[in-house]
Amino acid sequence: MKSGEVRYEPLGVVAALVSWNYPFHNLLGPIIAAIFTGNAIVVKCSEQVVWSSIWFVDLVKAILKLLDIDEDLIQLVYCFPNDADYFTSHPDLNHITFIGSKPVAHKVVENAAKQLTPCVVELGGKDSVIVLDDVADFNALSSVIMRGTFQSAGQNCIGIERVICLPKAYEALVDILSKRIKDLRVGSNIDQLDEIDMGAMISDNRFSQLENLIQDAVAKGARLVSGGKRYQHPNYPQGHYFEPTLLVDVTSEMDISCNEVFGPVLTMIKANSIDEAVEISNGTEFGLGNSIFGKDFRTCNEIANRLDSGSVAINDFATFYVAQLPFGGVKKSGYGKFGGEEGLTGLCNAKSVVMDKPLLRALGIATAIPPPLDYPIPNDKQAWNFVHSLNKAGYDNRVWEIVKSFKKLASGGA
Numbered sequence: 001m002k003s004g005e006v007r008y009e010p011l012g013v014v015a016a017l018v019s020w021n022y023p024f025h026n027l028l029g030p031i032i033a034a035i036f037t038g039n040a041i042v043v044k045c046s047e048q049v050v051w052s053s054i055w056f057v058d059l060v061k062a063i064l065k066l067l068d069i070d071e072d073l074i075q076l077v078y079c080f081p082n083d084a085d086y087f088t089s090h091p092d093l094n095h096i097t098f099i100g101s102k103p104v105a106h107k108v109v110e111n112a113a114k115q116l117t118p119c120v121v122e123l124g125g126k127d128s129v130i131v132l133d134d135v136a137d138f139n140a141l142s143s144v145i146m147r148g149t150f151q152s153a154g155q156n157c158i159g160i161e162r163v164i165c166l167p168k169a170y171e172a173l174v175d176i177l178s179k180r181i182k183d184l185r186v187g188s189n190i191d192q193l194d195e196i197d198m199g200a201m202i203s204d205n206r207f208s209q210l211e212n213l214i215q216d217a218v219a220k221g222a223r224l225v226s227g228g229k230r231y232q233h234p235n236y237p238q239g240h241y242f243e244p245t246l247l248v249d250v251t252s253e254m255d256i257s258c259n260e261v262f263g264p265v266l267t268m269i270k271a272n273s274i275d276e277a278v279e280i281s282n283g284t285e286f287g288l289g290n291s292i293f294g295k296d297f298r299t300c301n302e303i304a305n306r307l308d309s310g311s312v313a314i315n316d317f318a319t320f321y322v323a324q325l326p327f328g329g330v331k332k333s334g335y336g337k338f339g340g341e342e343g344l345t346g347l348c349n350a351k352s353v354v355m356d357k358p359l360l361r362a363l364g365i366a367t368a369i370p371p372p373l374d375y376p377i378p379n380d381k382q383a384w385n386f387v388h389s390l391n392k393a394g395y396d397n398r399v400w401e402i403v404k405s406f407k408k409l410a411s412g413g414a
Contacts, residue, residue: 001367003357008348010038011094015087017108019099020046020202021155027056029323030097031074033338035064037347039094040073044087048202050078084108091115095347097338098122099157105334120336120346122328124260125288126161128281129317130303132274132294133168141293142176145266148291148317150184150244153201154264158289158311158318161261162250163268164277170270174225174248177266181226184244188236198264200239204230207242210263213256214247217267222256223249227264258284274303282308288329291317309333372413386413 016030027043034041045053053076061071077087081104088096089111096119098108105121112119129148135141148160165173187196207230214228227245245265250257256267257280271277281290289311292300297314304312310329311320321327326337337343356366372379372386385408393405408414 001357001360002354004352004354007351007353008037008345009351011347011349012039013042013092014039014095014097014347015042015044015090015093016097017044017084017088017100018046018097019157020048021152021157023049023052024056026099027053028060029338031057031060033343033347035069035073037344039347040075042075042077042087042093044077044079044084047078047080053078085111088112089114093117096120102332120328120338120343121334122157122336122338123288123332123334124262124286125157125309125329125333126258126260126284126286127158127289127291127309128162128164129160129291129293130271130277130281131163131165131169131173132292132296132299133166134295135169135293136295138169138172138176142173142180144293144317145173145177146180149266150198150264153198153242155201155262157262158321159262160291160317161267162257162281163266164271164280165268166271166274166277170268174268177246177268178225178248181244181246181266186231186241186244187233188239190236193235198244200233200236200241201263202240204240206263207240210242210261210265213259213261214245214265217247217250217254217256220254221249221251222247222254222267252280252283260286274299278303278306282306285332286329287331288333289313289318289320310337370412382413384413389413 014034018026018030027045030043031041043057057074057076061074064071064073088108094117096108096112096117098105098119099122102123105123109119109121129145131141145160145163151159163173184197185195186198187194188199189196211229214224218224225246225248227243229243231241231243233239233241242264247256247265248268250267250269257269269280271280287309290307290309291313292303293315294300300314304314308330310333311327313319323339326340326342328334328337337346370386372383377383389405389408393402393409396402396405
């Protein structure tokens with residue numbers, strides 16, 4: 001008798017607080033999602049990337065102007081962290097997307113809660129690669145691991161933080177990676193004096209923490225194959241460089257196996273079975289993404305179902321991070337999703353609208369309150385019998401009882 005539909009309406013003004021490590025992508029993604037869902041957006045960029053963020057936003061505004069779309073739908077703000085509370089607690093923001101660290105997320109969510117502003121929170125990870133013994137080509141896999149670990153000097157929320165291998169795979173990859181990592185070249189493309197593989201980190205404020213994590217692991221039995229400390233580049237002494245690091249024989253008891261590194265450090269862990277590999281992978285407070293490599297798809301797929309993470313790539317790395325798929329973590333890696341259909345609908349009010357079916361509207365038939373239930377109630381006993389019969393007709397699974405209930409309803413509950 002009725003039909004219903006869901007109408008997705010813009011929330012109005014939404015906000016995004018984005019991290020510095022991918023200054024174009026992290027900025028542009030929330031802007032596109034907001035514009036495509038009919039919202040205006042205020043983006044707060046990191047104070048580390050103000051210049052590039054201004055340039056990128058001006059570029060997008062110029063495109064909107066060419067399309068006769070109001071360029072003021074996009075606003076950029078930047079400030080020091082101590083001044084951000086005003087922004088995240090502002091009553092005119094209808095949604096906040098936050099990309100950053102867990103400590104800062106606590107402050108953002110606390111401020112947003114003052115206005116009951118809904119949030120999507122994408123934090124760090126401790127992403128693992130689980131490698132089975134039946135991998136066909138360990139050399140090819142080593143290339144994926146190298147890229148996933150050392151791209152952007154490891155400053156990547158879905159970068160590879162742990163390589164968890166079954167015994168055969170472990171020995172093969174340790175041998176290959178030990179040789180490859182020692183050949184990595186660090187430097188800058190500012191003047192391109194040499195061929196380079198890895199650039200500087202954003203700052204040196206975490207170098208002592210990284211060195212302490214590595215030293216703690218070595219003290220507990222890990223073996224440092226390469227790197228392990230900050231690097232003073234002869235050509236770029238002002239740069240914040242950390243040596244590409246390979247740490248093997250890491251165990252779950254070591255701090256580096258459970259704390260996010262967010263740097264150019266490759267840690268390798270041996271697992272004696274698939275069950276142990278899954279247990280190690282799930283054994284941190286994070287749950288952003290993971291990868292599985294193996295020849296047998298069925299086995300890999302079963303492992304994917306057992307991993308506590310927002311995304312999993314089978315026989316690949318980070319391919320789940322595409323605009324068509326929802327992205328976000330579980331556990332202490334955050335909550336909510338951006339990207340994909342889920343990310344777009346999350347920036348909308350899902351309004352449910354119910355109406356009479358077209359034929360009933362054409363005939364002028366509308367919903368009416370049954371006489372036994374019309375206020376003031378004419379007869380309490382008859383009203384009770386009517387409601388009792390209505391519930392039995394809807395929920396009783398005995399055919400005869402349903403028939404009797406409809407009969408009583410037809411008689412007005414008498």
